[in-house]
Amino acid sequence: xxxxAGAALLALINSxxxxxxxxxxxxxxxxxxxxxxxxxxxxxxxxxxxxxxxTVERMVLARLQWRLVGLHPHIFAFTTxxxxxxxxxxxxxxxxxxxxxxxxxxxxxxxx
Numbered sequence: 875x876x877x878x879a880g881a882a883l884l885a886l887i888n889s890x891x892x893x894x895x896x897x898x899x900x901x902x903x904x905x906x907x908x909x910x911x912x913x914x915x916x917x918x919x920x921x922x923x924x925x926x927x928x929t930v931e932r933m934v935l936a937r938l939q940w941r942l943v944g945l946h947p948h949i950f951a952f953t954t955x956x957x958x959x960x961x962x963x964x965x966x967x968x969x970x971x972x973x974x975x976x977x978x979x980x981x982x983x984x985x986x
Contacts, residue, residue, distance in 0.1 A: 890930070
């Protein structure tokens with residue numbers, strides 16, 4: 875029974891791919907506030923997508939990556955085996971370089 879359900883889902887995903895249209899239910903997300911320890915009164919929202927939508931996203935990504943063989947070497951997002959470390963390490967004039975990132979959120983709210 876599980877094999878039949880998997881085959882039916884794959885057929886649905888493939889027909890959606892060929893039609894170039896996603897069912898509207900796959901585009902819906904459940905928005906949930908997740909409280910943060912530092913600001914429990916202002917929880918940032920996250921969107922929870924269905925497992926089917928997440929599966930479709932991964933399949934589309936795999937198909938696009940297969941089609942676009944040889945992505946640019948400076949693409950770090952959604953690339954297997956590449957992480958944050960690869961994004962901040964690099965070379966400038968053939969010498970090792972490290973990039974630093976500074977979060978200035980709310981930095982100008984206290985300026986009088």
